[in-house]
Amino acid sequence: MTEGANRLPVILPAARHTSTTQFVELHARSAFSFLEGSSLPEELAVRCAELGITAMALSDAHGVYGAPRFHMAARKLGVRALLGAEAATTDGSRYTLLAKNRQGYHNLCRLITRTKLRDRHRGKPENPVATQNDFAEFAKGLICLTGGTEGPLARVFSEHRGSAARQGVQKQVELLIRIFGKENVFVELQRHHRRKQEVRNQALVELARSMRLPLLATNGVTHAIAAKRKLQDVLTCVKYKTTISEAGRLLSYNAECHLKSSAEMNRLFADLPEAIAHTGELASRLSFTLEDLGYEFPHYPVPAGETEISFLRKRTDEGARRRYQPYSDKARRQIERELALIGKLKLAGLFPNRLGHCRILQA
Amino acid sequence: MYACLYLPGTPNGMPKQRLVALAREFSPEVEHTSADTVVFSITPLRAILGPPYQIASEISRRGYERDLNAHLAIAANADTAILLARQFAGVRLVASGEEASQLANLPLESLFAHDVPVDPTLLDILHQWGLKTCGDLAALPEAGVRERLGLAGVYLRNLALGHINRPLRIESQEAEYEEQLELEHPLDRLEPLFFLFGRALGDLCGRLRSQSQAARILDARLVLDGKPEYQCRLEFPVPLSDSRTMLKLLQLHLERHSPEARVMGFKLRIEPVVPRRMQNGLFLPPIPQPDKLQVTLARIAGLVGEGNVGTPQLLDTFRPDAFRLTTLNGSCFEQKPDDSRRQILRLSMRIFRPPVAAHVQVMDFVPRRIVAGDVKGRVVEWSGPWKTSGEWWSSHAWTREEWDVELDDGALYRIYRDVPASLWYVHGVYD
Numbered sequence: 168m169t170e171g172a173n174r175l176p177v178i179l180p181a182a183r184h185t186s187t188t189q190f191v192e193l194h195a196r197s198a199f200s201f202l203e204g205s206s207l208p209e210e211l212a213v214r215c216a217e218l219g220i221t222a223m224a225l226s227d228a229h230g231v232y233g234a235p236r237f238h239m240a241a242r243k244l245g246v247r248a249l250l251g252a253e254a255a256t257t258d259g260s261r262y263t264l265l266a267k268n269r270q271g272y273h274n275l276c277r278l279i280t281r282t283k284l285r286d287r288h289r290g291k292p293e294n295p296v297a298t299q300n301d302f303a304e305f306a307k308g309l310i311c312l313t314g315g316t317e318g319p320l321a322r323v324f325s326e327h328r329g330s331a332a333r334q335g336v337q338k339q340v341e342l343l344i345r346i347f348g349k350e351n352v353f354v355e356l357q358r359h360h361r362r363k364q365e366v367r368n369q370a371l372v373e374l375a376r377s378m379r380l381p382l383l384a385t386n387g388v389t390h391a392i393a394a395k396r397k398l399q400d401v402l403t404c405v406k407y408k409t410t411i412s413e414a415g416r417l418l419s420y421n422a423e424c425h426l427k428s429s430a431e432m433n434r435l436f437a438d439l440p441e442a443i444a445h446t447g448e449l450a451s452r453l454s455f456t457l458e459d460l461g462y463e464f465p466h467y468p469v470p471a472g473e474t475e476i477s478f479l480r481k482r483t484d485e486g487a488r489r490r491y492q493p494y495s496d497k498a499r500r501q502i503e504r505e506l507a508l509i510g511k512l513k514l515a516g517l518f519p520n521r522l523g524h525c526r527i528l529q530a
Numbered sequence: 531m532y533a534c535l536y537l538p539g540t541p542n543g544m545p546k547q548r549l550v551a552l553a554r555e556f557s558p559e560v561e562h563t564s565a566d567t568v569v570f571s572i573t574p575l576r577a578i579l580g581p582p583y584q585i586a587s588e589i590s591r592r593g594y595e596r597d598l599n600a601h602l603a604i605a606a607n608a609d610t611a612i613l614l615a616r617q618f619a620g621v622r623l624v625a626s627g628e629e630a631s632q633l634a635n636l637p638l639e640s641l642f643a644h645d646v647p648v649d650p651t652l653l654d655i656l657h658q659w660g661l662k663t664c665g666d667l668a669a670l671p672e673a674g675v676r677e678r679l680g681l682a683g684v685y686l687r688n689l690a691l692g693h694i695n696r697p698l699r700i701e702s703q704e705a706e707y708e709e710q711l712e713l714e715h716p717l718d719r720l721e722p723l724f725f726l727f728g729r730a731l732g733d734l735c736g737r738l739r740s741q742s743q744a745a746r747i748l749d750a751r752l753v754l755d756g757k758p759e760y761q762c763r764l765e766f767p768v769p770l771s772d773s774r775t776m777l778k779l780l781q782l783h784l785e786r787h788s789p790e791a792r793v794m795g796f797k798l799r800i801e802p803v804v805p806r807r808m809q810n811g812l813f814l815p816p817i818p819q820p821d822k823l824q825v826t827l828a829r830i831a832g833l834v835g836e837g838n839v840g841t842p843q844l845l846d847t848f849r850p851d852a853f854r855l856t857t858l859n860g861s862c863f864e865q866k867p868d869d870s871r872r873q874i875l876r877l878s879m880r881i882f883r884p885p886v887a888a889h890v891q892v893m894d895f896v897p898r899r900i901v902a903g904d905v906k907g908r909v910v911e912w913s914g915p916w917k918t919s920g921e922w923w924s925s926h927a928w929t930r931e932e933w934d935v936e937l938d939d940g941a942l943y944r945i946y947r948d949v950p951a952s953l954w955y956v957h958g959v960y961d
Binding site (some may be wrong): 360400411420424 | 725739845846847848915916917918920921923924931
């Protein structure tokens with residue numbers, strides 16, 4: 168029997184590298200990518216800290232549900248928690264989107280919300296799909312990675328060969344550039360020690376160089392440590408409603424989709440050091456974390472010449488004079504402390520609103 | 531014309547058997563409508579017994595002889611006969627065209643007690659309309675009923691009119707494909723046994739062909755003198771109905787696995803299937819006759835071992851070189867769709883089965899020198915490691931690291947390391 172190989176695969180230079188560039192993992196799924204990730208956000212954060220990874224982007228499938236837990240855990244460990252998500256497209260692939268700034272985060276949330284609301288009407292809330300128009304509408308502030316096995320380029324490679332595949336991939340990349348802008352599109356490379364993946368990588372490197380796009384190394388993380396691969400396989404069986412002995416090639420190819428250290432990733436991409444270097448550069452461009460969520464309570468319309476806090480101060484003084492008879496120094500000090508805190512937390516608009524509600528109810 | 535026999539108050543199976551036995555005296559084709567009701571055609575009896583009333587008289591007489599106090603109704607269609615037999619004791623004869631008038635006084639409930647399932651809520655609707663009898667329902671215009679109750683309503687109306695004409699629902703009898711023989715004198719040679727097998731298989735195959743079926747499995751059990759029963763099970767890749775081919779296959783099997791003692795008797799059983807009909811294409815290569823192919827395969831299996839013949843089928847796993855041999859059948863000769871569009875330049879590899887154990891010198895995690903029988907040399911170029919692992923839940927778990935290496939003699943090999951055992955093997959050579 169003979170077995171085919173497209174070509175002799177390229178060499179992964181196992182021990183040829185010398186320097187270590189700081190690597191940032193920018194494509195990772197947690198257990199909040201329901202059944203597509205087997206580690207909790209906290210486990211990913213802890214593993215990052217153990218490996219000395221200074222920042223990581225959580226990009227769960229179809230949502231940002233895991234982001235708050237990841238953010239809280241990462242903050243305690245001194246890891247910078249970046250935020251993104253995988254958004255499914257109408258052709259069955261997924262774009263990996265990262266929030267560059269607060270607007271990017273808003274757009275990402277709006278994009279996901281729209282797809283989920285639309286698909287709820289169709290009775291399929293579990294498979295939200297965004298159209299190219301949706302992506303174009305919410306592209307501002309977002310970085311797009313070309314993705315791993317589920318990405319649009321891998322899909323083209325799986326459906327076409329040779330020149331047809333090259334043309335198809337180029338069209339896809341041009342589409343991404345049209346939507347997100349050239350400076351916001353990165354050609355993603357993953358190396359899980361698979362021959363087919365490496366053949367695809369070679370074509371992508373060629374394409375990126377011809378189109379002058381930056382390469383970006385990720386590990387397409389689905390679990391924090393290699394041992395979690397078993398749990399991932401079991402979750403895959405649950406997803407496809409099959410048994411583990413019958414799941415066949417639905418299961419993982421190997422146990423390589425775990426978080427890897429900078430040294431390991433440098434070794435894997437020793438022939439493409441720029442792909443590692445770009446992870447750090449891109450991470451520095453991603454200025455948004457949940458610290459900068461920037462939520463503001465509704466403002467209260469105050470008379471001209473007044474600020475919300477001065478308005479609140481006057482109303483409080485009026486109320487206090489009615490309530491405290493006599494109006495003691497102790498009460499004044501307490502009220503002053505409370506108003507200072509409200510002013511610091513920018514909640515001054517909230518209380519007059521509540522006051523208005525109470526008056527309506529009393530009337 | 532159809533006759534219906536109804537035996538009221540028959541909860542268990544015995545009276546049904548008596549009813550069926552009575553019906554079979556008059557017709558070979560009997561519909562077992564329910565536990566208490568059977569229907570059969572009496573049209574052919576008219577030439578023998580005369581007009582329907584004489585047939586009814588004869589059925590009543592035979593029923594009386596069998597002590598069966600059954601209701602009998604004869605009508606032009608089976609459903610009218612059933613409705614009347616269930617409603618009226620004694621004998622009821624309905625001339626063709628009088629069905630509606632005979633059914634007119636039946637309560638509407640009798641239609642819903644019929645064997646065809648109808649939504650019971652329709653009865654409430656009909657009662658709300660003020661309808662009480664079949665005649666009331668039959669009097670309604672069909673278009674109006676269809677408009678308000680749909681097809682179910684139309685069906686009920688036609689039933690009330692006695693207009694439903696349907697064939698009887700006859701259950702086909704399961705044919706037995708089993709032959710057994712107890713020998714007066716034990717046989718210690720196979721030739722006379724084959725002679726007896728030939729006769730038994732001839733009968734079985736005749737029965738198969740009469741039912742348009744073919745054999746998928748032949749199960750042969752031999753009663754041995756003082757030894758446990760000898761059993762062999764031949765599963766045919768292509769269903770067979772030719773006794774000579776089956777005999778030949780059984781003969782080849784018994785020659786390979788002879789019984790340990792004299793044969794005192796045997797039992798042959800066939801599991802039937804509907805044979806596959808296949809038309810050959812004009813421009814396709816001729817396919818070997820299935821029976822000849824199976825005999826040839828059985829001969830090859832005798833030479834190379836039974837598990838070593840078949841069609842290789844890739845398994846749904848990432849385990850390298852995982853395949854199994856499946857039964858060879860005609861489908862392997864079918865022309866595959868043209869896949870030339872997807873063909874690209876590929877390297878071919880000859881896989882060593884079993885893989886060749888190797889001594890590999892590793893430096894900086896990379897193989898540098900290989901010695902494996904005739905395969906030996908210094909590694910000048912390499913790619914890898916390509917890692918696979920799986921089936922971690924079973925005893926067949928594997929973890930491999932593969933390398934493609936070029937030796938100093940210019941040959942390209944695929945080698946791999948069995949990680950748990952830490953052993954190296956040469957898996958194959960690129961052409």
